[in-house]
Amino acid sequence: xxxxxxxxxxxINGQSGSYLAEFLINKGYEVFGTIKRNSVxxxxxxxxxxxxxxxxxxxxxxxxxxxxSLLHALKKSNPSEVYNLAAxxxxxxxxxxxxxxxxxxxxxxxxxxxxIRIYDPSIKMYQASSSEMFGNSIDADGYQRETTPLNPVSPxxxxxxxxxxxxxxxxNSYGMYISxxxxxxxxxxxxxxxFVTNKVVKSAVRIxxxxxKKLVLGNLNATRDWGHAKDYVExxxxxxxxxxxxxxxxxxxxxxxxxELVQYVFGKLEMDWTQYVSSDDKFMRPEELEDLKGDxxxxxxxxxxxxxxxxxxxxxxxxxxxxxYYSDIKK
Ligand code: NAP
Ligand code: F7E
Numbered sequence: 001x002x003x004x005x006x007x008x009x010x011x012i013n014g015q016s017g018s019y020l021a022e023f024l025i026n027k028g029y030e031v032f033g034t035i036k037r038n039s040v041x042x043x044x045x046x047x048x049x050x051x052x053x054x055x056x057x058x059x060x061x062x063x064x065x066x067x068x069s070l071l072h073a074l075k076k077s078n079p080s081e082v083y084n085l086a087a088x089x090x091x092x093x094x095x096x097x098x099x100x101x102x103x104x105x106x107x108x109x110x111x112x113x114x115x116i117r118i119y120d121p122s123i124k125m126y127q128a129s130s131s132e133m134f135g136n137s138i139d140a141d142g143y144q145r146e147t148t149p150l151n152p153v154s155p156x157x158x159x160x161x162x163x164x165x166x167x168x169x170x171x172n173s174y175g176m177y178i179s180x181x182x183x184x185x186x187x188x189x190x191x192x193x194x195f196v197t198n199k200v201v202k203s204a205v206r207i208x209x210x211x212x213k214k215l216v217l218g219n220l221n222a223t224r225d226w227g228h229a230k231d232y233v234e235x236x237x238x239x240x241x242x243x244x245x246x247x248x249x250x251x252x253x254x255x256x257x258x259x260e261l262v263q264y265v266f267g268k269l270e271m272d273w274t275q276y277v278s279s280d281d282k283f284m285r286p287e288e289l290e291d292l293k294g295d296x297x298x299x300x301x302x303x304x305x306x307x308x309x310x311x312x313x314x315x316x317x318x319x320x321x322x323x324x325y326y327s328d329i330k331k
Contacts, residue, residue, distance in 0.1 A: 008079040009033040010064065010112065011086030012055075015190045016128070018047035020083060020233040021055060027237070031055055032077035034062035034069075034086065047190050064108025070115040074123075081240050083126045084112055087160075090194065091132060092218075092285050094156035106159035113170045113178070121176050124240050127167045129180040131225070131251070131292050132157040143295040146182065146247050153287040168247070177245045184225040184251035184294045186232040187314060189321035196258055197226060198318060200265050205322035207276055208269045215276055218283025220259040223291045227252045228309035228317075238303040251294025252307055264312065268319055 007024050011017045012033025021031050033055065038044050045052060045059070060076055062069035064086050074082075087105040088094060094101040109127060116123050134144045135151035152158045164180050171178045191198040196217070206212035227250075235250040256264075266273035299305050309317075 005029045005081070006077055006079045007031050007081045007083065008073060008077040009083045009085060010062070010073075011084075012059070013045055013047055014085055014089070015047065015188060015192065016186065016229050016233055016236075017083075017085045018190060019188070019229050020085070020236060021048065022051055023230075023233050023237060025051055025054055030058070032058040032060060032073070032079065034060050034073050036063055037061055064104055064111055067111050067115055070112055071119060074115055074119040079123060081124045081126070082112070082116060083128075083236060083240075084109060085128045087128065088156070090192070091154045091156045091289075092283070093194075094154050094159070095286055098155035101155045102159045102162075104159075105156060106162040109163035110166050113166065113176075117170070117174060117176065121174060124177040124245070125167070125179070126236050126240050127163060127178060127180045128236075129164045129167075129182045129247070130157070130160045131182060131184040131249075131294060132289060133161045133164060133182065134292070135289055136291075138291060139295075143253070143293050145249055145295040146298060153289050154285065157289070164247075171245055177240075179239045179242075179245040180247040181232075181236050181239055182247060182249045182294075183232055183235075184227060184249070184292055186227045186229040187318070188229040189318050190229070191318075196224075197261065197315070200258075200262055201315065201318040202322050204265045204269055204271065204276075205319065205326065208271060209326055211326070213276070214278065215262075216278055216280045216283065217258065217262070218279060218281075218285070219288055220262065220279055221257055221290070222288060223255045223257045223293070225251045225253065225255045225293045226261075226311055226314065227307050228314045231307040231309055235299060235303070235305045238305050239299070242302065248299040248302075249294050249296045250299055250305070251296045252311070253294060253296065254311060255291065255293040256311055261315070264315055265319065268316070
């Protein structure tokens with residue numbers, strides 16, 4: 001048993017990586033994380049601002065496609081838990097960059113598994129699996145759960161299915177502790193602004209402030225089960241505290257359409273969305289995942305996890321964030 005709890009997070013500067021780092025630091029962990037080389041280094045660690053002083057010496061350059069860099073990250077951090085959050089995570093962009101997505105989001109996981117197996121196979125690993133793996137499979141009661149067939153409809157979904165399966169294979173073949181969190185969409189003010197929630201909120205705030213005139217979206221009919229990233233990183237940690245590893249759906253169990261999202265956000269800002277929002281083919285996907293709604297009973301029953309945010313309180317926080325952001329800029 002290692003005395004000090006040490007965690008390594010791949011993709012620590014992403015949306016969920018940053019919340020997970022804060023969460024684990026509050027739990028008393030020493031947290032390490034990987035970042036990629038970027039030609040513009042400013043803003044690369046912006047999401048880590050609140051904890052930067054505590055982790056700046058624990059940030060390690062590594063890429064999931066570069067096994068020696070992963071071995072180096074493991075050696076430097078000597079973790080008891082590894083959270084694999086790194087990925088090319090944008091579904092529509094995965095149609096533009098299918099091969100890179102397959103490599104980073106699929107083979108990258110295998111690279112990390114091999115690095116852990118070589119360095120210390122007793123390390124516990126969390127794999128960021130995704131509801132996108134279900135594609136358009138839906139159980140008769142309208143939900144997706146651990147037993148729902150995986151029928152991915154995007155290069156991203158296909159790559160995540162490979163990662164999910166290879167994690168199960170390593171668990172069964174080598175007795176390694178590896179848990180797949182099958183997480184449904186999770187959002188926050190830190191969400192990339194080319195994902196639909198933060199795109200809508202940021203744009204609606206800019207329209208309200210007279211900085212923008214129109215918002216152009218793709219499919220308004222798709223439905224998603226949207227939760228808050230802060231709640232979901234707690235679930236990741238809870239999964240790794242269980243004695244046995246396993247596969248767990250994490251979701252709110254409530255779904256809304258993109259149109260309902262638009263109506264809520266514009267309504268909160270006292271604007272008539274029909275005056276500003278249109279739909280264009282350029283934001284449609286070659287194949288769309290139409291409906292997601294997750295049943296997370298297994299996770300809730302086995303760990304006691306329950307989300308604190310609702311769809312509405314999550315969006316309220318995102319609206320406040322962008323209003324404050326632009327009022328600070330104007331000062
Ligand atoms: P995100 O904001 O896009 O963060 C992804 C992170 O991975 C970033 O730090 C990124 O670095 C890094 N990365 C990308 N390619 C890499 C590579 N080849 N090697 C090393 N690092 C790489 O995504 P997120 O929302 O935090 O999601 C975290 C994980 O959960 C991802 O694996 C995602 O696919 C999965 N997931 C997300 C959701 C969701 O709704 N958010 C749901 C289910 C599963 P740069 O920023 O420098 O590119
Ligand atoms: O799209 C529709 C779009 O890009 C949500 C990732 O974190 O969750 C995320 O993937 C829905 C889709 O997320 C626009 O067609 C309409 O139906 O915000 P999104 P996503 O594709 O569900 C899963 C679980 C992950 O694992 C992924 O990593 O919104 N939509 N109009 C639009 N989407 C975008 N991005 N932009 C639009 O203009």
